[in-house]
Amino acid sequence: EDQVTQSPEALRLQEGESSSLNCSYTVSGLRGLFWYRQDPGKGPEFLFTLYSAGEEKEKERLKATLTKKESFLHITAPKPEDSATYLCAVQAGGGSNYKLTFGKGTLLTVNP
Amino acid sequence: GAGVSQSPSNKVTEKGKDVELRCDPISGHTALYWYRQSLGQGLEFLIYFQGNSAPDKSGLPSDRFSAERTGGSVSTLTIQRTQQEDSAVYLCASSLPANVLTFGAGSRLTVL
Numbered sequence: 001e002d003q004v005t006q007s008p009e010a011l012r013l014q015e016g017e018s019s020s021l022n023c024s025y026t027v028s029g030l031r032g033l034f035w036y037r038q039d040p041g042k043g044p045e046f047l048f049t050l051y052s053a054g055e056e057k058e059k060e061r062l063k064a065t066l067t068k069k070e071s072f073l074h075i076t077a078p079k080p081e082d083s084a085t086y087l088c089a090v091q092a093g094g095g096s097n098y099k100l101t102f103g104k105g106t107l108l109t110v111n112p
Numbered sequence: 113g114a115g116v117s118q119s120p121s122n123k124v125t126e127k128g129k130d131v132e133l134r135c136d137p138i139s140g141h142t143a144l145y146w147y148r149q150s151l152g153q154g155l156e157f158l159i160y161f162q163g164n165s166a167p168d169k170s171g172l173p174s175d176r177f178s179a180e181r182t183g184g185s186v187s188t189l190t191i192q193r194t195q196q197e198d199s200a201v202y203l204c205a206s207s208l209p210a211n212v213l214t215f216g217a218g219s220r221l222t223v224l
Contacts, residue, residue, distance in 0.1 A: 004154070034212070043116070043203055043215030044155075087155070096170075098143065098162065100213065102155040 002027045002092050006103035013078055013110050021073040021106045023088030031097050033071050035064050036087040038105070044087055047073075078110045114138075116216035118204050124222045125194055133189045133219045137206030144187050145213060146179060150200040158202075161187065162209070194223045 036044035050066040089100040157171040205213040
């Protein structure tokens with residue numbers, strides 16, 4: 001069974017204080033690893049897809065990296081508007097390759 | 113439409129009543145998903161529709177849950193004889209085949 005574990009559950013940063021969120025996974029044949037951002041009262045919003053170990057993607061203050069066992073979402077010099085819940089999900093290969101298995105998320109709060 | 117539209121945004125019902133939740137996917141998206149997000153839990157896969165293929169209903173938690181998709185577009189998730197444990201946010205997402213999921217804002221269901 002595919003599993004995704006995110007840590008920490010919650011993270012509080014000061015504006016400008018860089019940090020990383022972790023997503024550990026077990027999956028039978030990784031097809032893709034996804035990062036989403038979710039604001040209160042809204043649906044998840046797509047950030048990145050990573051497909052193979054060693055791959056990195058960046059968007060503004062966010063950078064996602066992938067190894068064979070985990071992914072990191074690095075946040076550089078965060079701003080209060082980066083406050084949100086960050087969700088990680090994996091998509092396995094095989095017959096049910098359309099399904100995403102999600103972690104419980106990391107609630108990030110950035111204080112001004 | 114420009115995004116995935118869900119209605120109602122909020123629904124409060126009494127235990128034992130039936131509820132229907134509606135999802136309007138992005139025009140042209142052939143894949144449609146329902147997920148459930150309970151407090152403190154990750155997104156839980158419920159059901160997947162792809163074109164005219166038989167849906168994957170493997171995530172439906174009990175036979176009180178059913179879903180249909182009419183004309184390859186609008187989908188309705190029905191919960192019969194609601195229980196308090198059904199209280200959650202029900203998220204709909206749509207995509208092109210093998211593509212990124214775009215989520216709606218969700219329908220928050222509260223069962224009293």
